[in-house]
Amino acid sequence: MSIVRIENVSKRYRLGEQEVAALRGVSVSIEQGEFVAIAGPSGSGKTTLLNMIGCIDTPTGGRVVVDGQDVTGRSPDQLADLRARTLGFIFQTFNLLPVLSAEENVEYPLVNIQHLPREERRRRVAYFLDMVGLTRFAKHRPNQLSGGQRQRVAIARALATRPKIVLADEPTANLDHQSGEGILQLMKEINHHSGTTFIFSTHDARVIAMADRVVRVSDGEVVGEESNR
Amino acid sequence: MLKFAFRNLSRHKGRTALTLAAIAFGVVSLVLSAGFVDDIFVQLRENTVQSGLGHAQIAKEGYFKFSARQPYAYMIDKPEAVIAQVKRLPQVKEAMSRLNVNGTLNNGKAELPVRGEGVEPDKERFVGGFISLIEGRHLNADDVYAAELGEGLARSLGIKPGSRVTLLTSTPQGAVNTVELQVVGVFRSFSIEYDARAMRMPLAAAQAALNTHAVHTVVVALNDTSETDAAINVMRATFSGQPLVVKSWEELADFYRKAVDLYRAQFGVLQLIILVMVALSVSNSVNISIFERTGEVGTLLALGNRRREVFRLLVLESAVSGVLGGLIGVVLGIVLAFLISAVGIPMPPPPNSSQGYLAAVRVVPEQVAIAMSIGLVATIVASLLPASRVTRLPVVEALRRAM
Numbered sequence: 001m002s003i004v005r006i007e008n009v010s011k012r013y014r015l016g017e018q019e020v021a022a023l024r025g026v027s028v029s030i031e032q033g034e035f036v037a038i039a040g041p042s043g044s045g046k047t048t049l050l051n052m053i054g055c056i057d058t059p060t061g062g063r064v065v066v067d068g069q070d071v072t073g074r075s076p077d078q079l080a081d082l083r084a085r086t087l088g089f090i091f092q093t094f095n096l097l098p099v100l101s102a103e104e105n106v107e108y109p110l111v112n113i114q115h116l117p118r119e120e121r122r123r124r125v126a127y128f129l130d131m132v133g134l135t136r137f138a139k140h141r142p143n144q145l146s147g148g149q150r151q152r153v154a155i156a157r158a159l160a161t162r163p164k165i166v167l168a169d170e171p172t173a174n175l176d177h178q179s180g181e182g183i184l185q186l187m188k189e190i191n192h193h194s195g196t197t198f199i200f201s202t203h204d205a206r207v208i209a210m211a212d213r214v215v216r217v218s219d220g221e222v223v224g225e226e227s228n229r
Numbered sequence: 230m231l232k233f234a235f236r237n238l239s240r241h242k243g244r245t246a247l248t249l250a251a252i253a254f255g256v257v258s259l260v261l262s263a264g265f266v267d268d269i270f271v272q273l274r275e276n277t278v279q280s281g282l283g284h285a286q287i288a289k290e291g292y293f294k295f296s297a298r299q300p301y302a303y304m305i306d307k308p309e310a311v312i313a314q315v316k317r318l319p320q321v322k323e324a325m326s327r328l329n330v331n332g333t334l335n336n337g338k339a340e341l342p343v344r345g346e347g348v349e350p351d352k353e354r355f356v357g358g359f360i361s362l363i364e365g366r367h368l369n370a371d372d373v374y375a376a377e378l379g380e381g382l383a384r385s386l387g388i389k390p391g392s393r394v395t396l397l398t399s400t401p402q403g404a405v406n407t408v409e410l411q412v413v414g415v416f417r418s419f420s421i422e423y424d425a426r427a428m429r430m431p432l433a434a435a436q437a438a439l440n441t442h443a444v445h446t447v448v449v450a451l452n453d454t455s456e457t458d459a460a461i462n463v464m465r466a467t468f469s470g471q472p473l474v475v476k477s478w479e480e481l482a483d484f485y486r487k488a489v490d491l492y493r494a495q496f497g498v499l500q501l502i503i504l505v506m507v508a509l510s511v512s513n514s515v516n517i518s519i520f521e522r523t524g525e526v527g528t529l530l531a532l533g534n535r536r537r538e539v540f541r542l543l544v545l546e547s548a549v550s551g552v553l554g555g556l557i558g559v560v561l562g563i564v565l566a567f568l569i570s571a572v573g574i575p576m577p578p579p580p581n582s583s584q585g586y587l588a589a590v591r592v593v594p595e596q597v598a599i600a601m602s603i604g605l606v607a608t609i610v611a612s613l614l615p616a617s618r619v620t621r622l623p624v625v626e627a628l629r630r631a632m
Contacts, residue, residue, distance in 0.1 A: 056531050056624035077535050084533025091628070095528040099240040100233075109532045141240075157532075 001068065002029040003164060003197055004053050009062030011048050011220075022048040024220040025062070032164070033195040035188060037202055037211035045220040046201040047169055053199060054087055054167045055079045067164055084112055088158030090168035090200075094150040096142040096157075103129060103138040106156045113161065128156035132186060148179030155186060159196070168200035172207055184210050234546045238553075244518050249554040251514040252604050255507030256558025257565060259600035262503055264566050264590035265574075266496045270489060271591065274454055277482045280419055283356040283448035284457050285464065286481060287311055290472040292445065300331060301401035304443035305473070311447050314467055320460040322452050325352035326444035328435045332398035334428065336386045343382065345396060345428045347435020347444075355450035365390030365414030372431050376410040381425030383415040390414055396428075400440040408438045454478075504603065511604070512611030515547055519615040526619050527627030536620040543616035544609060551608030555601040562600065566590040 011023040022045045030036055038046045051057035052064050055071050056079075064071050067086045071079060083089075096105050103125050110121045129135050132152035142150055151171060158166050168187070172180030184207055191198050200207075208214055209228070216224040238245045278284055292303035305311060308326040315324040330345035350368035368377050376396075378388060388394065392412045400406050410430060418424055436442060451460055457477055464475045479485060522543075529539050573587030619627065 051625050054531070056628070058623075077537075080530065080533050080535045082533075083531065087533075089531045091528070091531075095524070095531075095628070097525065097528065099236045112533060112538075161533075 002065075003032045003067055004028075004030040004199070005063075005065040006049070006052065007063040007065070009049075009052055009059045009064060011045075011052070011057070012060045021220050023052070023059070026217075026220070026222055027062075028215055028222060030197065030199060032197055033191070034197055034199075035191045035212040036197075036199045037208050037214045038199065038217055039202055039208045039211075039214050040217035041203055044217045046203075046217045048220075049217060050167055050169050050199065050201045053165070054089060055083055084109065084161065086164050088161060088163035088166040088196075090151070090154050090158050090166065090171050092170040092173050094142070094147070094154050094174070096150055096153055098142055101139050101141050102134060102145065102153045102156075105142070105153055106160050109157060109161050124160055125156075128159050129153075131159070131190070132156045146179070147175050148182060151175060151179070151183050152186065155183070155190075159190065163196065165197045165199065168198065170202055171200055172202065172204060177206070180204070180207070234542060234549055237542075237546055238549060241518075244521065245550060248511075248514045248518050248550050248608075249557060251510045252551060252554025252608055253558035253561060255511055255607070256555050256600050256604040257562040258503050258507060259500075259603060260559065260562030260592075260597055261565060261569070261590055262496075262500055263596035263600065264562075264592055265588065266492075266500070267593050267596065268570075268589045268591045269492060269496075272586065272588065273485065273488060273492075276419065276586075277485050278454055278478050279356060281353075281357050281360065281448075282478045282481055284451040284454060284478050285449040285461055285475055287315070287447040287449065287464065287468065287473055287475050288445060290474050293474065293476060296329075296445070300329065301439070301441075304441070304445055305447060306443045308444045308447055311468075311473070315447065315449055315464065318460060318463055320451050320453075320456040320463075321449055323352050323355045323450045325349045325355075325448050325450075326432055327446045327448055328432060328439065328441075328444045330396070330398055330430075330435045330438050332396050332438070334382070334386065335395040335397060336388055336392065337395075339386060340397070341382065341385055342426065343396070343428050344426045345376075345430060345435060345438075347432040347438075348429055349432050350429075352450075353429075356448055360416050360418045363415045363417050365412070367414055367416075368429060368431060372413065374408060374410050374431075374434050375413045376428050376430040376434075377414045377416055378412055379424035379427035380415055380417045381421065382428060383412070385425070388412050388415075396430075396438055398438045400438075402440065404440070406438055406440060408434060410434065507603070508607045508611070511607045515550075515608060515611040516615045519543055519547075519612060519619055523619055523622065523627050523630040527622070527624055527630065530620070530624045531628060540616050540620045543619070544612050547608050547612030547616075548605070551605040554608065555604040558604055559597055559601050562597065563592050566592050 006026055006028045008025045008027055009023055010025050012019055012021050026049060038049055040046045048057065052059055053066065055066065071082065097108060100108065106125045106128055107121055110116055110124065129138055132155055134149060134152050137145060137149060172183055175183065187198055188210060190196060202208060212228055214226045215222060289303040289305055296303055312324045315321055326349060328347035330347060332343060332345065333340045334343040350372065351370040363380055368375055390412055393409060394412060395407050395409050397407050451457060461475055461477050468475060526539055570589035573589060576586050576588045578585045
């Protein structure tokens with residue numbers, strides 16, 4: 001069964017007097033363990049599509065099913081719980097909490113999970129910081145880290161809750177090529193290693209080349225799919 | 230969560246400092262304005278008591294109502310007994326007799342009507358702190374046929390200390406009597422009107438002028454004005470069997486309550502204005518510090534925090550800054566109050582008086598507590614609306630503002 005199913009989803013919003021269609025009847029389904037790139041130029045609707053999957057935006061029409069649950073019409077709290085349990089986010093601008101150290105940032109989503117013992121939390125933080133190669137920087141605060149390091153912290157944070165799906169919106173857009181490639185390599189390794197589904201948006205050809213599967217979006221519609229496997 | 234809230238405050242130094250400053254400034258304004266108003270009331274109260282009124286006066290029943298028509302019909306014949314009883318009370322510092330003498334004062338060339346008062350000079354200082362000497366000296370316990378004149382009276386008659394004057398009176402029995410007095414000093418009280426007609430002389434001289442041993446009133450000075458009510462009750466109980474009345478300074482000073490009511494209304498309006506300004510500046514800085522973090526709120530929501538949790542976090546942060554800012558404000562306010570009091574605020578003479586005074590800022594514990602709670606409550610209330618608005622934004626919308 002697909003872990004994500006997008007059925008005929010559309011999204012319209014008003015921009016001043018005009019009504020803009022960000023998505024026009026998009027249908028996609030993504031299997032567990034896939035490493036998928038949603039590719040397209042800016043304004044194509046790829047970020048909106050990613051937000052639909054991430055349950056941080058609601059469709060105007062159609063159905064979004066995440067991990068077997070139809071999320072259309074759910075309350076904000078139910079969606080928050082779903083995000084906390086099943087989804088991990090990696091942002092283009094990293095969005096680390098500036099007042100917390102690297103390890104505290106990784107720990108933060110774990111604090112919200114009830115019945116998770118302190119030792120288990122510590123163990124996971126250490127494990128994922130090690131996985132992204134930042135054990136040495138555990139006590140550093142985000143503004144003391146480079147862009148690539150910040151995005152690694154963000155990856156560790158996204159993984160800490162052991163989500164089924166990790167969503168990354170242009171994860172490499174604010175990084176130089178070398179760090180960007182490193183980040184993507186890391187994501188891919190984790191994907192192979194643990195089977196976590198990765199879905200990311202990008203317009204960078206080099207990043208697209210690393211994806212197992214590419215969904216091409218343009219003008220709010222899916223215009224093509226290709227597999228690199 | 231509390232730890233996270235503290236972190237957010239302690240690691241965003243600039244923003245936190247701004248909010249704390251706004252809160253502390255507000256609390257300081259409240260502490261100082263309340264302390265200043267309170268000082269004015271205390272000064273007014275003490276002035277009233279010290280204007281010669283004393284904390285309480287005891288007189289024959291009917292004296293306060295009818296003495297203007299029949300000045301010598303209502304007198305205390307044995308003041309010593311009354312004084313002895315009064316002085317047994319622990320709250321009482323001193324008790325003294327007074328005798329009013331109305332007559333005319335003659336300097337050899339001209340004469341003027343005068344309101345004389347026979348007093349016990351050594352005891353009067355407990356209730357006459359605001360009568361100040363301009364020329365010569367005050368009466369003392371050894372004087373007998375001596376007098377102290379109000380400034381206006383002395384000027385009208387062209388009298389200097391050392392001059393001799395004659396007081397012409399009619400005694401209770403209806404006879405005309407004169408006593409010769411030596412002027413020892415000229416005084417100024419709070420009231421210009423009073424000074425234009427007033428004369429003070431030793432009780433013995435006044436009694437001689439009126440050919441009597443009785444007195445009009447026994448004036449009671451207490452250790453502290455706040456003990457007035459308790460002392461009055463005890464005195465009323467003590468003299469319940471006798472034809473005597475006990476009146477408190479508040480009952481005697483008719484203007485006092487009116488003045489307090491007027492002041493309270495005026496200051497109330499000013500304090501309300503201060504309160505509104507405090508509330509506005511606090512809510513403004515709380516607003517800014519919450520909206521600045523819209524992007525962060527979006528991140529927290531995306532990470533799976535519920536709206537209510539983020540809302541609670543924001544309000545908790547405000548509450549913490551409210552407590553901190555309030556404490557800073559209280560400390561600063563108290564320090565400032567002491568500094569200002571040490572210097573004093575020069576005040577112009579109140580209506581109907583000729584002397585200005587130095588106002589201070591009092592630290593009143595209840596007012597300080599109220600100021601602190603207002604600061605805290607204002608901060609929390611101010612955070613409710615922006616916190617609720619920010620956490621109700623669609624997550625995507627909030628995230629977009631992170632950039």
